[in-house]
Amino acid sequence: MERPKVAFLGPVASYTHQAALESFPAATHELVPYTTIADIFQAAQSGAVWRGVVPFENSTNGSVVMTLDLLADRKKELKDVLVCGEAYVDVRHCLVGRLPKELRPSPDQPSRPGDDLERFKKIKHRIKKLYSHPQAWGQCELFLSEHLKGVERQDVSSTSKAAEIVAQENPCDEHFTSGSDITQLGPDIFGLDILAYGIQDESGNMTRFFMLKKEEPEDPIESPLNAAISPTSQEEEPILTSATMPSDYASGNPFSQPTFKTLISFTIPHTSPGALAKGLGVFGDHGLNLTSINTRPSLVEPWNYLFFVEMVGKRERHGRGSVNAALRDLQGVARTWRWLGSWEMQVDTAV
Ligand SMILES: O=C(O)C(=O)C[C@]1(C(=O)O)C=C[C@@H](O)C=C1
Numbered sequence: 001m002e003r004p005k006v007a008f009l010g011p012v013a014s015y016t017h018q019a020a021l022e023s024f025p026a027a028t029h030e031l032v033p034y035t036t037i038a039d040i041f042q043a044a045q046s047g048a049v050w051r052g053v054v055p056f057e058n059s060t061n062g063s064v065v066m067t068l069d070l071l072a073d074r075k076k077e078l079k080d081v082l083v084c085g086e087a088y089v090d091v092r093h094c095l096v097g098r099l100p101k102e103l104r105p106s107p108d109q110p111s112r113p114g115d116d117l118e119r120f121k122k123i124k125h126r127i128k129k130l131y132s133h134p135q136a137w138g139q140c141e142l143f144l145s146e147h148l149k150g151v152e153r154q155d156v157s158s159t160s161k162a163a164e165i166v167a168q169e170n171p172c173d174e175h176f177t178s179g180s181d182i183t184q185l186g187p188d189i190f191g192l193d194i195l196a197y198g199i200q201d202e203s204g205n206m207t208r209f210f211m212l213k214k215e216e217p218e219d220p221i222e223s224p225l226n227a228a229i230s231p232t233s234q235e236e237e238p239i240l241t242s243a244t245m246p247s248d249y250a251s252g253n254p255f256s257q258p259t260f261k262t263l264i265s266f267t268i269p270h271t272s273p274g275a276l277a278k279g280l281g282v283f284g285d286h287g288l289n290l291t292s293i294n295t296r297p298s299l300v301e302p303w304n305y306l307f308f309v310e311m312v313g314k315r316e317r318h319g320r321g322s323v324n325a326a327l328r329d330l331q332g333v334a335r336t337w338r339w340l341g342s343w344e345m346q347v348d349t350a351v
Pocket residue numbers: 009013014015016017055058064091133135136157158159160206207
């Protein structure tokens with residue numbers, strides 16, 4: 001039987017690949033590498049894949065701007081893409097490259113903690129260029145500024161792409177000029193050596209990933225997509241809700257009800273004083289706990305923004321509940337809004 005396709009940011013061994021493997025086992029899913037986060041959104045929109053996995057935010061370096069910009073969907077080419085899940089992955093960056101033969105640890109000699117750093121100090125002057133995903137630099141700033149200050153950095157589409165380039169540029173130890181950081185899966189796959197383990201600034205460094213899908217008929221009715229909301233569309237919107245789940249999230253109780261999260265984007269009339277406070281106020285009015293807020297330029301007019309809010313709760317097709325009620329109120333104060341999905345919340349392992 002054909003396995004459902006899942007898109008991830010390739011090549012293999014990126015953190016997005018790791019997140020995809022954790023949520024969609026390779027035995028039952030076909031994991032397909034894509035070059036950019038935009039390609040993954042497009043593959044979800046076109047139905048070329050059943051699910052897509054994209055990074056959303058990192059605990060050290062914050063939001064992944066590319067993902068927010070695609071969720072903003074300014075060209076209205078991704079109108080059916082919804083977030084349908086999340087996953088947390090521990091991100092332990094490794095600097096990889098090629099060690100000279102004499103410094104390569106022998107397989108039968110277990111290496112001791114700190115060995116890698118001692119080795120690294122002997123060869124760091126040979127590193128002339130670093131490659132990585134832009135999001136990763138900000139997670140490793142302390143190590144990079146202490147040991148590799150001033151070394152040229154080149155942004156590439158993923159940490160595994162960086163490792164692939166480094167492997168090609170350094171076919172043998174005599175040609176060791178560049179390094180990249182990558183998951184611990186990477187060095188074996190690309191035939192590279194780990195020059196330094198765990199170079200991220202924060203030991204608890206984590207990235208949260210979103211699972212994307214194309215909207216399905218059983219999903220709640222889509223909101224008027226980034227379009228002006230007229231009073232009639234407010235009445236026509238058939239929002240039927242049920243009570244949102246009681247929130248004992250992160251309790252770890254296996255018998256508790258699953259808890260959901262919802263992502264909404266909206267724009268406000270910027271010249272109207274208090275518009276943003278009113279927009280955010282509707283969620284508080286309905287007892288909804290906001291879990292993240294982001295903004296991106298709307299690109300409709302300079303200094304106008306699109307706001308993203310994430311909350312605990314679920315928009316449902318049938319019944320009455322807090323998220324649906326808040327969305328009804330939001331229609332009265334927002335210029336445009338869009339529901340971007342509701343999904344079962346996962347517990348951050350650091351909690
Ligand atoms: O380059 C990768 O390995 C990715 O999966 C991308 C990405 C990101 O965009 O945040 C994912 C996790 C890490 O935080 C660094 C990079």
